[in-house]
Amino acid sequence: MRTDIKNKSLNTEKKELYEALCAQARALLEGEDDAVANAANLAALLYQGLPQLNWAGFYFLRGETLVVGPFQGKPACVRISLGRGVCGTAAAEKRSRIVDDVNAFADHIACDIDSRSEIVVPLVRDGRVLGVLDLDAPVTRRFDADDQAGLERIAALWVAALSD
Secondary structure, three states, rough: OOOOOHHHOOOOOOOHHHHHHHHHHHHHHOOOOOOHHHHHHHHHHHHHOOOOOEEEEEEEEEEOOEEEEEEEEEEOEEEEEEOOOHHHHHHHHOOOEOOOOOOOOOOOOOOOOOOOOOEEEEEEEEEEEEEEEEEEEEOOOOOOOHHHHHHHHHHHHHHHHHOO
16 A cells, blocks of 8 residues: 555646545455444545645534544534534535535534635435545635545445445
8 A cells, every 4th residue: 555645646636646545445445344443544544645635534424413433633523413514514415515615605614714625525325324524625626526526436435345
C-alpha cells in the first residue's frame, strides 16, 4: 500500500488519485466487516490522501439523528437532525451534496469555523440510509463532480463490506 499518496496527489489527476484511493480502500476493507473499524480506516485514508481537507469522517443514522462516528480533524458536532445542515439534508434526500461555500448554505451547521466548502455522500444499503460520509475543506469550491464520483465509489465500498 502506498503511503506517499498525499504528496503525489498535488501532481496527480483527480481520477487517478481516486483510483489509487479506491485500491487502498479495497485493501483496507478486505476481510473486515466491522462498520466502525472500516469507517475509521477510511476516514484516515481520505484525510491523509486528499489535499486541502480539514475534516473527513462518518456520521451514522440513529433514528432521526446522525451521530458522529470515526473522523479525522478537529472535534465535530456530535448530533445532527435528519434534514438539518448539509449532512442531514444529504441523508434525508439520499443524494450527495456539494456546497461550494458553506456560508451561502442557509442551514449550514458550523462545527468548525475554518470550513469553507463541504461534500456529503449518503451511505445507502438496500434503499435505507445508514449514515453519511462528510468532508470539509478550508477553501471555497474545493469539491467537484470528480470528487463526488470518487467518494461515492469509496462509500459504496464501505457499504459493500458490511456484514449481513
